[in-house]
Amino acid sequence: MSFPYFPHTDDDIRAMLDRIGAGSLDDLYSDVPDEFIFKGEFSLPEAMSEVEVRKTFSEIAGRNRQLVIFAGGGAYDHYTPAVIPYLVSRSEFQTAYTPYQSEVSQGTLRYIFEYQSMIAMLTGLDCSNASMYDGATAAAEAMLMSVACTRKKNRILLSSALLPQVIGTVMTYAKYHGIDTGLVAMDGGMTSAADLERQLASDDVAGVLVPSLNRYGIIEDLSGFAEAVHARKGLLVMYSDPSALAVLKTPGEWGADIACGDCQTLGMPLSSGGPYAGYLACRQEYVRKLPGRIVGQTSDMDGKRAYVLTLQAREQHIRREKATSNICSNQSLMALHATIYMSLMGRDGLREVNRLSYGGAHCLYERLLSTGLFEPVFDRPFLKEFVLKPSVPAGQLHGYLSDKGFFAALPTEEGLVSFCVTEKRTEEEIDALVSAIRQMPGQDGK
């Protein structure tokens, strides 16, 4: 027996069994009833060498098609500085466990502290946790938190303008947790303030979740929302694209109590859907209800500045079923990714990313309308993503464009199509996309 990940020689095994007083490796399972020892053949392929693994996985990866990304829908094709994968893949970061032993985990603890600081800056709120699994689960946890933070209220409201996968995930968590839910209608592509006001009247609403950039890419005007929710003693929770918060009014400025969203826009590769990371931030008064890991600054026995996991009285390994959440990890390496990204980009870089995305998206919007094959739907300000009404069936256009090498014109439930432009897209690519659309068979817009 010899395998690269198992260091044991036959002599080692014999010597170790002798020390234990066992005759064979099988003897070490003498406490397991024989009927449960698996004696069959695993239906798995034979072992592959590293050469074969490389070849096999390259072939599988080759079955994916790399498209030019002109759509978002919750995952965005932003630029990843070369530095990030280089640093994030360092063994000392990658092969460490959750930083329980703070003396040998200061690297992890410090970058999480930096991450929390940067998320607080972006959202305009006081504190952030160490990150969540993704944006959708961060939203679900935020809504559970809103119920825990308010008294005798067990209903949450979600804007219909949120991404469908965010609504779906929050609904699932709420259903099993036993929280009542309601959807706030839309008005002209935005969350309806009038419908919100109507639904708040029942006085049982703990939290209201609204997007800042919504499912159509529209920048929502949330004037009066915080006042309306607070008047009924509920919490306003905002779902925001963290990259966009470098230029858009922050959850703090809108008067939100909790902010959540997906850090994927902070330069994370699309990666077939993950890993990304969710963020969750709140005002100071709610920090003890915040789920997940939190890192705090302190000093060590020599008086040196040091960082530790803190406020652990909230957490499951202390509180068990009374914990604020069951989450006992974070997406640590992805939080590191986001932290390095924000360090490199800084205020000006993030602003520039938004400026380029905005410019490209508005160029594409005009160019598409000028083909005569689309109608505008909402006359609202948007940032990098927008919807149009196509003159051909949405699914057909989407499929045609993917054959031409584009991920674009993502169909919505209403038969609209969604486009997105990031700083990575060039004028030539926009030209190519528009010209492919013009050449789509069955259209008269040539």
Place this chain on the structure above:
Amino acid sequence: MKSYDRLVFELSREGRKGYSLPKSSWKASLSSIPGTLLRKVPLPLPQVSEPDAVRHYTCLSGMNFGVDNGFYPLGSCTMKYNPKVNEEVASLPGFASVHPLQPEDTMQGTLQIYHELCRALSAITGMAAFTLNPFAGAHGELTGLMVMRQYHMSRNDMKRTRVIVPDSAHGTNPASAAVCGLQVVQVKSTADGTIDVDDLEPLLDDTVAGIMMTNPNTLGLFETEIRRIAELVHACGGLLYYDGANMNPLLGKVRPGDMGFDIMHLNLHKTFSTPHGGGGPGAGPVGVCEALAGYLPDPAVVQDDDGRFHIVRNPHSAGRISGFMGNFSVLVKALAYIRTLGRGNIRMAGPLAVLNANYVKESLKDCYRLPVDRICKHEFVFDGLADTSSGITALDVAKRLLDFGFHSPTIYFPLLFHQSVMIEPTETESKETLDAFIDVMRRIAAEAASDPDVLRQAPHDTPVRRPDETLAATHPVLRYKI
């Protein structure tokens, strides 16, 4: 390196930058967005050059300890070697550049990975079907319990809202149950740490949704009464949930599906060699028996008769539990590990982990107190030093180990003992490494008698020494303030 004490904010100077973006001549400008929608508050992110950032984070990495640095006997965490080829294939551009909402026919490779990993995990665990959407072990627990509840609800059996959890269980078990809206009922352990079947029996009635078990349990002991427990729980209409945190010793040897479990989760970052990443990203796939397959969360991947893969939603599903379909690149790594092991080597993984654990236990049980002296599986628990006269605690032992280049074991868990020291040496550790660890543990036991202060003051040789956790909690400083 040891003296490095900077935060990236402290390196910032107005006018520096670390990014490189293309120029463009777009006409539209952000200033056309109404001012009421724009940020007014300053954004004091750091302004650093690229070399500054690289040096800063490289220095931070030097203040960390990972599996690649040395032995990491952290009980219940399965800190095995993370193969490098897995990292390489997971970051192939063909996977990394795919958008999760791309049309199915443009992401057949991604869907193939998903489907093949489901099938491989089914083969290894004896469960009929898997979802790979859960992001972590605790997320898997929650998902599994949702499936459990969905099953009962779909049968209109609405009163099953209690879940039985052993007192020795991981803290996430009761916490996940609570998030899932279930009431936790604790079942006692016997003196040897296994479930007390006499205590369990009276708890079983038609309000029980199921039981959550770890097998082997948190003492590293196999629950030998599992057959009887399965019969009792099934007889009352409940389901058995298997917490896969302790799956490693059974890898290649025992399948949870064969033991009568209906639902389980796996931690790919434990049993299947993907890196822990300082706390994530991991993955917590959930497997179920045939009867529950239709309740797994959305979306799922199926293969048609022509070999094409499709993303589907199930009408009876427990619902959506994630934005997309899990931590995909972690899934690639786990599949690469399974392919590297193959059907033969996988049979050795569990047994070698068990060999290592028993070897360390037998080599140290004369100087550390072993409350339950029997064959263990992947891990075992000492209750402090055999000679308690020095007053040296589990914490002191754990901190002193750091001085010798070993990570600490898990301490003060499980809660069954006052001075728990939980040690898990995985199958990727050599006899020489274990012998060196055993020598150091014996030396520490001797120091407890001869020079206890050196232990109480430990660690001596780390970037910081015993941070003040009380201060951190009573005066929280959770962010940098300029």
